[in-house]
Amino acid sequence: MSDRHPHRHGPAHDHRPEHGPAHGHAHHEGRTGTAGLRHRLAHLLTPHSHDSAERLDPAMEASARGMRALWVSLAALGATALTQAAVVAVSGSVALLGDSVHNAADALTALPLGIAFVLGRRAATRRFTYGYGRAEDLAGLVIVLTIAASAAFAAWAAVARLLDPRPVTHLPAVAVAALVGFAGNEWVARYRIRVGREIGSAALVADGLHARTDGFTSLAVLVGAGGSALGWRAADPVVGLVITAAIVLVLRDAAREVFRRMLDAVDPALVDRAERAVRAVPGVREVGELRLRWIGHRLRAELSVVVDGEATLRQAHAIAVDAEHALLHAVPRLTAALVHADPAPAPGERDPHLALAHHLTA
Structure with a gap:
Protein backbone atom coordinates (compact mmCIF):
# COMPACT_ATOMS: atom_id res chain seq x y z
CA MET A 1 0.00 0.00 0.00
CA SER A 2 3.01 2.31 0.23
CA ASP A 3 2.71 3.45 -3.35
CA ARG A 4 -0.79 4.74 -2.80
CA HIS A 5 -0.67 5.81 0.83
CA PRO A 6 2.87 6.97 1.64
CA HIS A 7 1.93 8.24 5.10
CA ARG A 8 0.81 4.92 6.52
CA HIS A 9 3.14 3.69 9.20
CA GLY A 10 2.52 2.14 12.56
CA PRO A 11 -0.61 0.21 13.57
CA ALA A 12 -3.17 -0.20 10.85
CA HIS A 13 -6.33 -2.22 10.96
CA ASP A 14 -8.14 -3.95 8.12
CA HIS A 15 -11.36 -5.64 9.15
CA ARG A 16 -10.45 -9.29 8.57
CA PRO A 17 -10.92 -12.52 10.55
CA GLU A 18 -7.28 -12.75 11.57
CA HIS A 19 -7.77 -9.87 13.98
CA GLY A 20 -9.96 -12.16 16.08
CA PRO A 21 -9.68 -10.97 19.68
CA ALA A 22 -9.51 -7.35 18.61
CA HIS A 23 -13.22 -7.51 18.02
CA GLY A 24 -13.84 -8.75 21.53
CA HIS A 25 -12.16 -7.25 24.57
CA ALA A 26 -9.72 -4.98 22.76
CA HIS A 27 -12.54 -3.61 20.68
CA HIS A 28 -13.90 -1.60 23.62
CA GLU A 29 -10.59 -0.89 25.31
CA GLY A 30 -10.55 2.72 24.21
CA ARG A 31 -14.14 3.52 25.10
CA THR A 32 -14.78 5.40 28.34
CA GLY A 33 -17.46 7.62 29.83
CA THR A 34 -20.93 8.27 28.49
CA ALA A 35 -20.07 7.54 24.86
CA GLY A 36 -18.68 4.12 25.76
CA LEU A 37 -21.73 3.25 27.88
CA ARG A 38 -24.09 4.32 25.10
CA HIS A 39 -22.16 2.17 22.63
CA ARG A 40 -22.33 -0.90 24.88
CA LEU A 41 -26.08 -0.45 25.42
CA ALA A 42 -26.58 -0.22 21.65
CA HIS A 43 -24.75 -3.53 21.24
CA LEU A 44 -26.85 -5.21 23.90
CA LEU A 45 -30.12 -3.99 22.36
CA THR A 46 -29.07 -4.56 18.72
CA PRO A 47 -27.39 -7.92 18.20
CA HIS A 48 -25.05 -7.96 15.19
CA SER A 49 -21.65 -9.07 14.00
CA HIS A 50 -18.90 -7.69 11.81
CA ASP A 51 -17.15 -10.95 10.98
CA SER A 52 -16.02 -10.88 7.36
CA ALA A 53 -18.20 -13.84 6.36
CA GLU A 54 -21.30 -12.23 7.84
CA ARG A 55 -20.46 -8.86 6.28
CA LEU A 56 -20.36 -10.51 2.87
CA LEU A 263 -13.30 7.57 -11.76
CA ASP A 264 -13.89 6.58 -8.09
CA ALA A 265 -16.21 9.49 -7.38
CA VAL A 266 -18.36 9.32 -4.25
CA ASP A 267 -21.01 11.59 -2.79
CA PRO A 268 -19.16 14.24 -0.71
CA ALA A 269 -21.90 13.87 1.89
CA LEU A 270 -20.68 10.31 2.50
CA VAL A 271 -17.18 11.60 3.19
CA ASP A 272 -18.56 14.17 5.64
CA ARG A 273 -20.63 11.50 7.32
CA ALA A 274 -17.63 9.19 7.66
CA GLU A 275 -15.45 11.96 9.12
CA ARG A 276 -18.09 12.86 11.71
CA ALA A 277 -18.44 9.22 12.75
CA VAL A 278 -14.69 8.74 13.20
CA ARG A 279 -14.18 12.03 15.06
CA ALA A 280 -16.77 10.88 17.61
CA VAL A 281 -14.71 7.79 18.46
CA PRO A 282 -13.00 8.09 21.89
CA GLY A 283 -9.24 8.29 21.47
CA VAL A 284 -9.33 9.84 17.98
CA ARG A 285 -7.80 13.31 18.12
CA GLU A 286 -7.95 14.10 14.43
CA VAL A 287 -8.97 12.50 11.13
CA GLY A 288 -6.32 12.70 8.44
CA GLU A 289 -6.56 11.35 4.92
CA LEU A 290 -9.89 9.64 4.24
CA ARG A 291 -10.72 7.90 0.98
CA LEU A 292 -13.87 6.10 -0.13
CA ARG A 293 -14.25 4.11 -3.32
CA TRP A 294 -16.94 2.01 -4.91
CA ILE A 295 -16.13 -1.53 -6.02
CA GLY A 296 -19.27 -2.59 -7.82
CA HIS A 297 -22.08 -1.83 -5.38
CA ARG A 298 -19.84 -2.06 -2.30
CA LEU A 299 -17.82 0.65 -0.59
CA ARG A 300 -14.31 0.46 0.87
CA ALA A 301 -12.69 3.07 3.10
CA GLU A 302 -9.07 3.91 3.79
CA LEU A 303 -8.18 6.53 6.38
CA SER A 304 -5.65 7.70 8.95
CA VAL A 305 -6.42 8.90 12.46
CA VAL A 306 -4.26 10.76 14.98
CA VAL A 307 -4.07 9.18 18.46
CA ASP A 308 -2.16 9.89 21.67
CA GLY A 309 1.54 9.57 20.96
CA GLU A 310 2.05 7.75 24.27
CA ALA A 311 -0.60 5.11 23.53
CA THR A 312 0.60 1.52 23.37
CA LEU A 313 0.34 -0.51 20.21
CA ARG A 314 -2.64 -2.40 21.61
CA GLN A 315 -4.41 0.82 22.59
CA ALA A 316 -3.82 2.38 19.18
CA HIS A 317 -5.09 -0.80 17.53
CA ALA A 318 -8.22 -0.78 19.69
CA ILE A 319 -8.92 2.82 18.63
CA ALA A 320 -8.46 1.83 14.99
CA VAL A 321 -10.92 -1.03 15.44
CA ASP A 322 -13.44 1.33 17.06
CA ALA A 323 -13.00 3.77 14.17
CA GLU A 324 -13.72 1.07 11.63
CA HIS A 325 -16.66 -0.13 13.68
CA ALA A 326 -18.12 3.39 13.69
CA LEU A 327 -17.67 3.60 9.92
CA LEU A 328 -19.44 0.29 9.33
CA HIS A 329 -22.45 1.65 11.21
CA ALA A 330 -22.40 5.15 9.74
CA VAL A 331 -21.71 4.56 6.03
CA PRO A 332 -24.29 2.53 4.06
CA ARG A 333 -22.94 -0.38 1.99
CA LEU A 334 -19.46 -0.09 3.49
CA THR A 335 -17.95 -3.59 3.68
CA ALA A 336 -14.34 -2.93 4.70
CA ALA A 337 -12.08 -0.20 6.04
CA LEU A 338 -8.33 0.12 6.53
CA VAL A 339 -7.54 2.43 9.44
CA HIS A 340 -4.00 3.69 10.08
CA ALA A 341 -3.14 5.24 13.46
CA ASP A 342 -0.62 8.12 13.53
CA PRO A 343 0.85 9.31 16.86
CA ALA A 344 0.18 12.91 17.80
CA PRO A 345 3.42 14.87 17.26
CA ALA A 346 5.44 15.83 20.34
CA PRO A 347 7.23 19.19 20.60
CA GLY A 348 10.51 19.08 18.70
CA GLU A 349 9.85 15.58 17.38
CA ARG A 350 10.94 14.86 13.82
CA ASP A 351 8.12 14.03 11.42
CA PRO A 352 8.29 10.24 10.98
CA HIS A 353 7.00 10.61 7.41
CA LEU A 354 9.92 12.74 6.19
CA ALA A 355 11.68 9.63 4.91
CA LEU A 356 8.93 9.37 2.27
CA ALA A 357 8.90 13.03 1.24
CA HIS A 358 10.94 12.43 -1.92
CA HIS A 359 8.37 9.83 -3.09
CA LEU A 360 5.62 12.45 -2.96
CA THR A 361 7.40 14.66 -5.50
CA ALA A 362 8.58 11.83 -7.77
Whole structure:
Protein backbone atom coordinates (compact mmCIF):
# COMPACT_ATOMS: atom_id res chain seq x y z
CA MET A 1 0.00 0.00 0.00
CA SER A 2 3.01 2.31 0.23
CA ASP A 3 2.71 3.45 -3.35
CA ARG A 4 -0.79 4.74 -2.80
CA HIS A 5 -0.67 5.81 0.83
CA PRO A 6 2.87 6.97 1.64
CA HIS A 7 1.93 8.24 5.10
CA ARG A 8 0.81 4.92 6.52
CA HIS A 9 3.14 3.69 9.20
CA GLY A 10 2.52 2.14 12.56
CA PRO A 11 -0.61 0.21 13.57
CA ALA A 12 -3.17 -0.20 10.85
CA HIS A 13 -6.33 -2.22 10.96
CA ASP A 14 -8.14 -3.95 8.12
CA HIS A 15 -11.36 -5.64 9.15
CA ARG A 16 -10.45 -9.29 8.57
CA PRO A 17 -10.92 -12.52 10.55
CA GLU A 18 -7.28 -12.75 11.57
CA HIS A 19 -7.77 -9.87 13.98
CA GLY A 20 -9.96 -12.16 16.08
CA PRO A 21 -9.68 -10.97 19.68
CA ALA A 22 -9.51 -7.35 18.61
CA HIS A 23 -13.22 -7.51 18.02
CA GLY A 24 -13.84 -8.75 21.53
CA HIS A 25 -12.16 -7.25 24.57
CA ALA A 26 -9.72 -4.98 22.76
CA HIS A 27 -12.54 -3.61 20.68
CA HIS A 28 -13.90 -1.60 23.62
CA GLU A 29 -10.59 -0.89 25.31
CA GLY A 30 -10.55 2.72 24.21
CA ARG A 31 -14.14 3.52 25.10
CA THR A 32 -14.78 5.40 28.34
CA GLY A 33 -17.46 7.62 29.83
CA THR A 34 -20.93 8.27 28.49
CA ALA A 35 -20.07 7.54 24.86
CA GLY A 36 -18.68 4.12 25.76
CA LEU A 37 -21.73 3.25 27.88
CA ARG A 38 -24.09 4.32 25.10
CA HIS A 39 -22.16 2.17 22.63
CA ARG A 40 -22.33 -0.90 24.88
CA LEU A 41 -26.08 -0.45 25.42
CA ALA A 42 -26.58 -0.22 21.65
CA HIS A 43 -24.75 -3.53 21.24
CA LEU A 44 -26.85 -5.21 23.90
CA LEU A 45 -30.12 -3.99 22.36
CA THR A 46 -29.07 -4.56 18.72
CA PRO A 47 -27.39 -7.92 18.20
CA HIS A 48 -25.05 -7.96 15.19
CA SER A 49 -21.65 -9.07 14.00
CA HIS A 50 -18.90 -7.69 11.81
CA ASP A 51 -17.15 -10.95 10.98
CA SER A 52 -16.02 -10.88 7.36
CA ALA A 53 -18.20 -13.84 6.36
CA GLU A 54 -21.30 -12.23 7.84
CA ARG A 55 -20.46 -8.86 6.28
CA LEU A 56 -20.36 -10.51 2.87
CA ASP A 57 -23.93 -11.76 3.28
CA PRO A 58 -25.51 -8.32 2.59
CA ALA A 59 -23.20 -7.91 -0.40
CA MET A 60 -24.24 -11.31 -1.74
CA GLU A 61 -27.87 -10.42 -1.06
CA ALA A 62 -27.41 -7.19 -3.02
CA SER A 63 -26.07 -9.16 -5.99
CA ALA A 64 -29.02 -11.56 -5.71
CA ARG A 65 -31.45 -8.62 -5.68
CA GLY A 66 -29.73 -7.19 -8.73
CA MET A 67 -30.02 -10.50 -10.58
CA ARG A 68 -33.69 -10.76 -9.62
CA ALA A 69 -34.32 -7.24 -10.91
CA LEU A 70 -32.66 -8.17 -14.20
CA TRP A 71 -34.72 -11.34 -14.67
CA VAL A 72 -38.01 -9.63 -13.80
CA SER A 73 -37.32 -6.69 -16.12
CA LEU A 74 -36.17 -9.06 -18.87
CA ALA A 75 -39.50 -10.91 -18.67
CA ALA A 76 -41.51 -7.67 -18.61
CA LEU A 77 -39.70 -6.11 -21.57
CA GLY A 78 -39.79 -9.39 -23.49
CA ALA A 79 -43.57 -9.55 -23.11
CA THR A 80 -43.84 -5.89 -24.15
CA ALA A 81 -41.73 -6.44 -27.27
CA LEU A 82 -43.74 -9.53 -28.28
CA THR A 83 -47.04 -7.65 -27.89
CA GLN A 84 -45.79 -4.82 -30.06
CA ALA A 85 -44.39 -7.22 -32.66
CA ALA A 86 -47.83 -8.82 -33.03
CA VAL A 87 -49.35 -5.41 -33.79
CA VAL A 88 -46.54 -4.63 -36.23
CA ALA A 89 -47.45 -7.76 -38.18
CA VAL A 90 -50.98 -6.48 -38.82
CA SER A 91 -50.37 -2.73 -39.04
CA GLY A 92 -47.10 -2.44 -40.90
CA SER A 93 -46.05 0.42 -38.63
CA VAL A 94 -42.36 1.08 -39.10
CA ALA A 95 -42.27 3.31 -36.02
CA LEU A 96 -43.78 0.56 -33.87
CA LEU A 97 -41.38 -1.94 -35.41
CA GLY A 98 -38.46 0.24 -34.36
CA ASP A 99 -39.93 0.57 -30.87
CA SER A 100 -40.41 -3.18 -30.48
CA VAL A 101 -36.88 -3.90 -31.69
CA HIS A 102 -35.63 -1.22 -29.31
CA ASN A 103 -37.46 -2.84 -26.38
CA ALA A 104 -36.01 -6.23 -27.28
CA ALA A 105 -32.52 -4.73 -27.34
CA ASP A 106 -33.15 -3.08 -23.98
CA ALA A 107 -34.17 -6.42 -22.51
CA LEU A 108 -30.90 -7.89 -23.74
CA THR A 109 -28.87 -5.28 -21.82
CA ALA A 110 -29.63 -7.51 -18.83
CA LEU A 111 -26.91 -9.83 -20.15
CA PRO A 112 -23.84 -7.66 -19.44
CA LEU A 113 -25.27 -6.65 -16.08
CA GLY A 114 -26.04 -10.27 -15.21
CA ILE A 115 -22.47 -11.25 -16.09
CA ALA A 116 -21.19 -8.39 -13.93
CA PHE A 117 -23.26 -9.48 -10.93
CA VAL A 118 -22.06 -13.07 -11.31
CA LEU A 119 -18.42 -11.93 -11.56
CA GLY A 120 -18.91 -9.70 -8.54
CA ARG A 121 -19.60 -12.77 -6.39
CA ARG A 122 -16.20 -14.28 -7.13
CA ALA A 123 -13.60 -14.10 -4.40
CA ALA A 124 -10.59 -11.82 -4.70
CA THR A 125 -7.43 -13.35 -6.13
CA ARG A 126 -3.72 -12.57 -6.10
CA ARG A 127 -4.21 -10.71 -9.41
CA PHE A 128 -7.60 -9.09 -8.69
CA THR A 129 -6.97 -8.25 -5.07
CA TYR A 130 -10.12 -6.13 -4.76
CA GLY A 131 -12.30 -8.77 -6.41
CA TYR A 132 -14.36 -8.37 -9.59
CA GLY A 133 -16.87 -5.72 -8.50
CA ARG A 134 -15.61 -3.26 -11.12
CA ALA A 135 -17.23 -5.47 -13.77
CA GLU A 136 -20.40 -3.49 -13.00
CA ASP A 137 -18.67 -0.32 -14.18
CA LEU A 138 -17.84 -1.99 -17.49
CA ALA A 139 -21.44 -3.15 -17.80
CA GLY A 140 -22.57 0.41 -17.13
CA LEU A 141 -20.31 1.61 -19.94
CA VAL A 142 -21.91 -0.93 -22.31
CA ILE A 143 -25.35 0.36 -21.29
CA VAL A 144 -24.32 3.97 -21.92
CA LEU A 145 -23.10 2.98 -25.39
CA THR A 146 -26.42 1.20 -25.98
CA ILE A 147 -28.34 4.35 -25.04
CA ALA A 148 -26.15 6.33 -27.44
CA ALA A 149 -26.89 3.81 -30.19
CA SER A 150 -30.61 4.14 -29.37
CA ALA A 151 -30.42 7.90 -29.82
CA ALA A 152 -28.62 7.47 -33.15
CA PHE A 153 -31.18 4.91 -34.32
CA ALA A 154 -34.11 7.14 -33.32
CA ALA A 155 -32.59 10.11 -35.17
CA TRP A 156 -31.92 8.00 -38.28
CA ALA A 157 -35.46 6.56 -38.30
CA ALA A 158 -37.01 10.01 -37.87
CA VAL A 159 -34.99 11.56 -40.71
CA ALA A 160 -35.68 8.57 -42.98
CA ARG A 161 -39.42 8.88 -42.31
CA LEU A 162 -39.31 12.60 -43.09
CA LEU A 163 -37.66 11.87 -46.44
CA ASP A 164 -39.98 8.97 -47.24
CA PRO A 165 -43.39 9.39 -45.51
CA ARG A 166 -45.56 6.25 -45.26
CA PRO A 167 -49.15 5.78 -44.13
CA VAL A 168 -49.87 3.75 -41.01
CA THR A 169 -52.86 1.39 -40.80
CA HIS A 170 -54.74 -0.05 -37.79
CA LEU A 171 -54.05 3.14 -35.85
CA PRO A 172 -56.09 2.15 -32.74
CA ALA A 173 -54.04 -1.04 -32.36
CA VAL A 174 -50.82 0.92 -32.85
CA ALA A 175 -51.89 3.42 -30.18
CA VAL A 176 -52.67 0.63 -27.70
CA ALA A 177 -49.34 -1.06 -28.44
CA ALA A 178 -47.57 2.26 -27.87
CA LEU A 179 -49.26 2.61 -24.48
CA VAL A 180 -48.27 -0.94 -23.61
CA GLY A 181 -44.69 -0.11 -24.56
CA PHE A 182 -44.66 3.02 -22.43
CA ALA A 183 -46.26 1.31 -19.41
CA GLY A 184 -43.92 -1.68 -19.62
CA ASN A 185 -40.79 0.43 -19.94
CA GLU A 186 -41.76 2.89 -17.23
CA TRP A 187 -42.50 0.07 -14.78
CA VAL A 188 -39.17 -1.58 -15.57
CA ALA A 189 -37.37 1.78 -15.30
CA ARG A 190 -38.79 2.51 -11.85
CA TYR A 191 -38.02 -1.02 -10.66
CA ARG A 192 -34.42 -1.02 -11.92
CA ILE A 193 -33.66 2.47 -10.64
CA ARG A 194 -35.14 1.73 -7.21
CA VAL A 195 -33.24 -1.54 -6.77
CA GLY A 196 -30.07 -0.06 -8.27
CA ARG A 197 -30.07 2.80 -5.78
CA GLU A 198 -30.88 0.51 -2.87
CA ILE A 199 -27.96 -1.83 -3.61
CA GLY A 200 -25.63 0.94 -4.86
CA SER A 201 -25.36 -0.27 -8.47
CA ALA A 202 -24.74 2.63 -10.86
CA ALA A 203 -24.98 0.24 -13.81
CA LEU A 204 -28.46 -0.93 -12.84
CA VAL A 205 -29.57 2.68 -12.38
CA ALA A 206 -28.21 3.51 -15.85
CA ASP A 207 -30.09 0.53 -17.25
CA GLY A 208 -33.27 1.84 -15.63
CA LEU A 209 -32.71 5.23 -17.26
CA HIS A 210 -32.26 3.40 -20.55
CA ALA A 211 -35.64 1.71 -20.10
CA ARG A 212 -37.16 5.13 -19.47
CA THR A 213 -35.83 6.39 -22.81
CA ASP A 214 -37.58 3.45 -24.48
CA GLY A 215 -40.81 4.55 -22.81
CA PHE A 216 -40.37 7.98 -24.38
CA THR A 217 -39.90 6.28 -27.74
CA SER A 218 -43.20 4.45 -27.23
CA LEU A 219 -44.94 7.75 -26.51
CA ALA A 220 -43.51 9.08 -29.74
CA VAL A 221 -45.25 6.23 -31.56
CA LEU A 222 -48.51 7.15 -29.82
CA VAL A 223 -48.25 10.84 -30.71
CA GLY A 224 -47.24 9.95 -34.24
CA ALA A 225 -50.28 7.68 -34.55
CA GLY A 226 -52.49 10.52 -33.35
CA GLY A 227 -50.98 12.89 -35.89
CA SER A 228 -51.45 10.33 -38.65
CA ALA A 229 -55.09 9.94 -37.65
CA LEU A 230 -55.50 13.69 -38.12
CA GLY A 231 -53.93 13.50 -41.57
CA TRP A 232 -50.50 14.89 -40.68
CA ARG A 233 -48.13 12.37 -42.27
CA ALA A 234 -45.01 14.07 -40.90
CA ALA A 235 -46.23 13.75 -37.29
CA ASP A 236 -44.36 10.52 -36.57
CA PRO A 237 -40.88 11.66 -37.73
CA VAL A 238 -41.19 15.12 -36.16
CA VAL A 239 -42.06 13.63 -32.78
CA GLY A 240 -39.26 11.12 -33.32
CA LEU A 241 -36.74 13.96 -33.51
CA VAL A 242 -38.12 15.45 -30.28
CA ILE A 243 -37.79 12.09 -28.55
CA THR A 244 -34.22 11.81 -29.85
CA ALA A 245 -33.41 15.01 -27.96
CA ALA A 246 -35.01 13.54 -24.82
CA ILE A 247 -32.92 10.38 -25.17
CA VAL A 248 -29.77 12.50 -25.43
CA LEU A 249 -30.66 14.22 -22.15
CA VAL A 250 -31.14 10.87 -20.42
CA LEU A 251 -27.88 9.68 -22.00
CA ARG A 252 -26.10 12.63 -20.41
CA ASP A 253 -27.38 11.74 -16.94
CA ALA A 254 -26.57 8.04 -17.30
CA ALA A 255 -23.09 8.73 -18.69
CA ARG A 256 -22.32 11.18 -15.87
CA GLU A 257 -23.26 8.60 -13.22
CA VAL A 258 -21.32 5.75 -14.82
CA PHE A 259 -18.19 7.80 -15.62
CA ARG A 260 -18.10 9.26 -12.11
CA ARG A 261 -18.21 5.75 -10.70
CA MET A 262 -15.41 4.65 -13.02
CA LEU A 263 -13.30 7.57 -11.76
CA ASP A 264 -13.89 6.58 -8.09
CA ALA A 265 -16.21 9.49 -7.38
CA VAL A 266 -18.36 9.32 -4.25
CA ASP A 267 -21.01 11.59 -2.79
CA PRO A 268 -19.16 14.24 -0.71
CA ALA A 269 -21.90 13.87 1.89
CA LEU A 270 -20.68 10.31 2.50
CA VAL A 271 -17.18 11.60 3.19
CA ASP A 272 -18.56 14.17 5.64
CA ARG A 273 -20.63 11.50 7.32
CA ALA A 274 -17.63 9.19 7.66
CA GLU A 275 -15.45 11.96 9.12
CA ARG A 276 -18.09 12.86 11.71
CA ALA A 277 -18.44 9.22 12.75
CA VAL A 278 -14.69 8.74 13.20
CA ARG A 279 -14.18 12.03 15.06
CA ALA A 280 -16.77 10.88 17.61
CA VAL A 281 -14.71 7.79 18.46
CA PRO A 282 -13.00 8.09 21.89
CA GLY A 283 -9.24 8.29 21.47
CA VAL A 284 -9.33 9.84 17.98
CA ARG A 285 -7.80 13.31 18.12
CA GLU A 286 -7.95 14.10 14.43
CA VAL A 287 -8.97 12.50 11.13
CA GLY A 288 -6.32 12.70 8.44
CA GLU A 289 -6.56 11.35 4.92
CA LEU A 290 -9.89 9.64 4.24
CA ARG A 291 -10.72 7.90 0.98
CA LEU A 292 -13.87 6.10 -0.13
CA ARG A 293 -14.25 4.11 -3.32
CA TRP A 294 -16.94 2.01 -4.91
CA ILE A 295 -16.13 -1.53 -6.02
CA GLY A 296 -19.27 -2.59 -7.82
CA HIS A 297 -22.08 -1.83 -5.38
CA ARG A 298 -19.84 -2.06 -2.30
CA LEU A 299 -17.82 0.65 -0.59
CA ARG A 300 -14.31 0.46 0.87
CA ALA A 301 -12.69 3.07 3.10
CA GLU A 302 -9.07 3.91 3.79
CA LEU A 303 -8.18 6.53 6.38
CA SER A 304 -5.65 7.70 8.95
CA VAL A 305 -6.42 8.90 12.46
CA VAL A 306 -4.26 10.76 14.98
CA VAL A 307 -4.07 9.18 18.46
CA ASP A 308 -2.16 9.89 21.67
CA GLY A 309 1.54 9.57 20.96
CA GLU A 310 2.05 7.75 24.27
CA ALA A 311 -0.60 5.11 23.53
CA THR A 312 0.60 1.52 23.37
CA LEU A 313 0.34 -0.51 20.21
CA ARG A 314 -2.64 -2.40 21.61
CA GLN A 315 -4.41 0.82 22.59
CA ALA A 316 -3.82 2.38 19.18
CA HIS A 317 -5.09 -0.80 17.53
CA ALA A 318 -8.22 -0.78 19.69
CA ILE A 319 -8.92 2.82 18.63
CA ALA A 320 -8.46 1.83 14.99
CA VAL A 321 -10.92 -1.03 15.44
CA ASP A 322 -13.44 1.33 17.06
CA ALA A 323 -13.00 3.77 14.17
CA GLU A 324 -13.72 1.07 11.63
CA HIS A 325 -16.66 -0.13 13.68
CA ALA A 326 -18.12 3.39 13.69
CA LEU A 327 -17.67 3.60 9.92
CA LEU A 328 -19.44 0.29 9.33
CA HIS A 329 -22.45 1.65 11.21
CA ALA A 330 -22.40 5.15 9.74
CA VAL A 331 -21.71 4.56 6.03
CA PRO A 332 -24.29 2.53 4.06
CA ARG A 333 -22.94 -0.38 1.99
CA LEU A 334 -19.46 -0.09 3.49
CA THR A 335 -17.95 -3.59 3.68
CA ALA A 336 -14.34 -2.93 4.70
CA ALA A 337 -12.08 -0.20 6.04
CA LEU A 338 -8.33 0.12 6.53
CA VAL A 339 -7.54 2.43 9.44
CA HIS A 340 -4.00 3.69 10.08
CA ALA A 341 -3.14 5.24 13.46
CA ASP A 342 -0.62 8.12 13.53
CA PRO A 343 0.85 9.31 16.86
CA ALA A 344 0.18 12.91 17.80
CA PRO A 345 3.42 14.87 17.26
CA ALA A 346 5.44 15.83 20.34
CA PRO A 347 7.23 19.19 20.60
CA GLY A 348 10.51 19.08 18.70
CA GLU A 349 9.85 15.58 17.38
CA ARG A 350 10.94 14.86 13.82
CA ASP A 351 8.12 14.03 11.42
CA PRO A 352 8.29 10.24 10.98
CA HIS A 353 7.00 10.61 7.41
CA LEU A 354 9.92 12.74 6.19
CA ALA A 355 11.68 9.63 4.91
CA LEU A 356 8.93 9.37 2.27
CA ALA A 357 8.90 13.03 1.24
CA HIS A 358 10.94 12.43 -1.92
CA HIS A 359 8.37 9.83 -3.09
CA LEU A 360 5.62 12.45 -2.96
CA THR A 361 7.40 14.66 -5.50
CA ALA A 362 8.58 11.83 -7.77
